[in-house]
Amino acid sequence: MSIKTKSLIAAAAVAVVAAGAAEARNAPGVTDTEIKIGNTNPYSGPAAAYSSIGKSISACFDMVNDKGGINGRKINFISVDDGYSPPRTVEQTRKLVEREKVAFVYQGLGTPTNSAVHTYLNKKKVPQLFVATGATKWGDPKNFPWTMGWQPNYQSEGIVYARYILDTVEDPKVAVLYQNDDYGKDYLHGMEIGLGDKADEIIVAKESYEVTDPTIESQVVNLANSGANVFFNVTTPKFAAQAITKIAEIDWNPLQILNNVSSSIGSVISKAGFDKSQGIISAAYFKDPTDPEWQGDDEYKVWSDFMDKYYPDGDKTDAFTAFGWSACNTMIKVLEQAGDDLSRENIMKQAANLKDYRAPMLLPGVMINTSPTDYYPIEQWQLMKLEGEGWKRFGEVLDGAVGSGS
Structure with missing residues (x-):
């Protein structure tokens, strides 16, 4: 192989890497070192009991960042209080998308609150991923291709x-x-x-x-x-x-x-x-952390250690902390699959391409499966x-x- 040929191959390889980095940098909310994710949660108001979901997810991403992030990028998780009030959700979501320029919104909690920004996010082509509500409307890829639920409907x-x-x-x-x-x-x-x-x-x-x-x-x-x-x-x-x-x-x-x-x-x-x-x-559909059956379970031990280190003020009898942990791991899986292509289109594509994924703390026999025509990740109950x-x-x-x- 001639020196010229080697140089051309090397230059092409550099160009591919540079193109990948540029693609990541050009994606909203993404740089070479960061992925910015938005979230609304009722940290106050009539549904404040659910706030432990947002807190456990935030702690989960802290853990991810301590381990070096995902594909070399740290997670900047911006979680804001909407008080379970739809008008406030609209205001906060617009700020996340237009001011903070997040890559996507994730695990927004509540049916009325997510409904208030459903059309807006789809018109903007911003992924509304793994919403924390089981309304059937989140599984409609034909009419709302940028919105996907997580839990069973x-x-x-x-x-x-x-x-x-x-x-x-x-x-x-x-x-x-x-x-x-x-x-x-x-x-x-x-x-x-x-x-x-x-x-x-x-x-x-x-x-x-x-x-x-x-x-x-x-x-x-x-x-x-x-x-x-x-x-x-x-x-x-x-x-x-x-x-x-x-x-x-x-x-x-x-x-x-x-x-x-x-x-x-x-x-x-x-x-x-x-x-x-x-x-x-x-x-x-996920393991109750108060159930003695799981106390010796490997997944429980990992979750318990996580809680002790990253969410020490969290209540281990609160199932919502286990919910947040499982949902967070699902998001991690999607971002890992996305690799360096962190465009909104590819993030949504990877969310719709989960095959027999078992998120930690799901019940035995409960698997996550999605496709471009199936936006219901979990469909089993006990x-x-x-x-x-x-x-x-x-x-x-x-x-x-x-x-x-x-």
Whole structure:
């Protein structure tokens, strides 16, 4: 090989590397040393119990940065408070995109809040990745190609509960308390789908609440007066604890079904009281850190060590910290797959190309799979019952894909 040929090959290699670096530098929110990620979280307001998700994700990225970052780039995670208020989410998201110029927004929490910026981010072609809400609307790549959920969708969860009711409750009469927005209505619709033709007959009462309401006690009393023997509690943590407490106070004894996003031992059950919560049914897709079954588990040990070092003030009984850890690792996986092409287009492409990925702390048998036409990363559930001071899982891992996207 001649010196000239060698020089041409070397020059071409340098050009390729330079092009890759330029591509990264030219991508919004990305430099040779940094990836800037935006997030909105309710660090205050009626859904502040979820703030531990944002805090655990921030701690996770601190850990990543201590290890040298991802492909040599540190994560600059800008997480801001929106108080679970949609107008405030709009304001904060615009600042993240237009002032901070983040590469993408990630794990924004809440259905009403994410809905408020859904169209804006898609028009801007800014990835709205792994939103912390299970509304079915996040899995619509045809109409909203820049938005993707993470957790199983609410309709599929409602269907799983409906099947359990039909299988175990004689002459079921269901009363539903739900948040008056897409979040609550998605769960209600899933329950109706699962009950099928009998839905109008079986659901004997419905009461909604607004996120700004101070209490839901009057709604619970109205539902109790309906004669229902099943109570479907579709709320956020503050109201979930209120409902469980009120049910015990008025001596109503229905089968209680509590949606997953309010099933945290630390944020809900312990606040309502373990004595008032016995027998409640919920569903899970990631490991409950309070479950003794996982105490000797390797994934639990890694998570526990992470908490001790990077989030020492965090509550290990709060399932939302495990949720944040698992969701953070999913984002890490996407960025690793993206390599040096950190354009918004490629980040979205890699998010839609996860194959049998097992994020740490997911339940055995629960895998993450996505494709350009499947924006529902997790689609499995396992039912569980509150016994003593923890959840006890039962039955098989259920495929909740039915109802996805409906």
